[in-house]
Amino acid sequence: MTSRPAQMWTQVVRYVQDRVDGWRSGSPASQRYVAVVLLVLLTLTLVVSSFAYWLAPVGPVFVWLLVGMLLLRFRPLVLVTTWGVVGTVAVAVADAVGPQELDAARVTATITLVVAAALVLLQSSRQRSGLPTLLGESVLSDLRDRLQRQGVVPPLPAGWSSESAMLAADSVGYAGDFLVARLDEEARCLEMILVDVVGKGVAAGTAALQFAGALGGLLGAVPPRRLVAAANDFLLRQESDEAFATAVHVRLDLCSGDYEVLSAGHPPVLRLDRADGGWRVDTARGTALGVTVQAEAEPSRGRLEPGDALMFYTDGVVERPGQDIDAGIEWLRSTATELTGPTGPAGPTGLAGLPRRVLRRVARGDDDRAVLVLHRLPTPDPARTSR
Known part of the structure; x- marks a missing residue:
């Protein structure tokens, strides 16, 4: 009692x-x-x-x-x-x-x-x-947490892994870079879209939250091309001269490893080929969202074999003042190859924690930065397993 x-x-x-x-x-x-x-x-x-x-x-x-x-x-x-x-x-x-x-x-x-x-x-x-001051801060913190939770890739089935890292401009905790992901467990299909909204830090955080909500409702509900077109129309309807963004969308079959990448003005995806252990630049290209009525997109398709990986990133990782972006992409490709290390029977040795290690190599800048790596795990060697 x-x-x-x-x-x-x-x-x-x-x-x-x-x-x-x-x-x-x-x-x-x-x-x-x-x-x-x-x-x-x-x-x-x-x-x-x-x-x-x-x-x-x-x-x-x-x-x-x-x-x-x-x-x-x-x-x-x-x-x-x-x-x-x-x-x-x-x-x-x-x-x-x-x-x-x-x-x-x-x-x-x-x-x-x-x-x-x-x-x-x-x-x-x-x-x-x-x-009130405290309540307004509480609301902002809640919005930030919601945006970050949307960027968590769902737990993937056996044989797949993903890692991501994001760093806001000036370390303010609010970023214009965001990720929206959806896993269809029945079809064993993963869809993700990484977006970089114009602006940085708090200024881009609210626009990113609104845009993320719109894309979250469309992801998986419409085909990739219609999703990109709808995102473009959404930004064109905004009453702002700075309402544009770059984005990269990937649709991945988790059974076969087949994928399709659509890019809307985004820096090209990097692909790791286990056969030679090097990262290569993907060919998907397109027009940024919110710029023209008809956004053009040339997709790329491929298949991830066991040990292969895809790296997605935003322009804050590769852009430098006074430097061509192609030089930044080449820097990222060589840096990722160096950090990944040699390829062995179990695949590349340095993929664990790769997004964070890449961001640590990026020179301090005034733009948001994000890196995501999607990896198909190597198939165990039966001969080595039986020993």
Whole structure:
């Protein structure tokens, strides 16, 4: 049987959790609740300050205003801030006309509080989302996490593996590079599309999320050519002169290893041939999305034998200021060959962690960078297995 203190503690925890969940919803009721709590705390602070300023000076009032900036929308924040400033000034004036002495330090602190309150309101008024600072950050983090979860390749059946690595510009955590993947387990077919939206970092993150949602609904539902055409039409309908992107789409039969690559202005895919251990440039070419009404695409087709692999990447990996992109592609091809190492009976020896190792070789730049490697595992040698 649960003790009464334990029951009370459980109720308190549940009550607090309900208040937090209500605040995260952004509802008017939760905003009123937070505003009332802050008004009560401000009032208590001002009452103590009026009797014993040394115990509750201007500092605690400023702390409550900062808490309000983090938790409240603009309108309730105006009420809380006004109450805090008016109350502080009123207490100072009362002390000035009363028996207590109003020194220069307190006058300076009061003026500083007024200026700080104005800055708090200015910052809150410039929140374009209309959400409190903390809640707006929570929404952005959730959007970032959703975009990253969409870029996870589903677990592949035996005989296949995939690895990816992505690095946002300036390490801000938001990128215009994204991947959408779909695995049809019944047909044993994998479809993936790697996209590089124009821009970088936070500026491209929101556009990437919107575009990823649109492509996620089409991937696997329409043929690859229609998917690329629909993506092109989607970008053309956007009211922006910078709404364009490059993309590469691959459809892979996980039974036979047959694949088809469609490129829309994207840097060419690299293919590892186990027979010679070198990476070769794929021939798929096409027009970037959102540029022309009829996006042209010349696909390439092939078959991945056991030990072969495909590498997909964005232009941030191979582009350098003042350098031709072909030179960057050749650098990536030779670097991947070096990192992969010699080819043996079990296939290339250096494919594990290859995307991260490639990104570590890329010079620091101001563009998003992404690498994905899709590998067909070598077939075990019966002679070696029987030993």
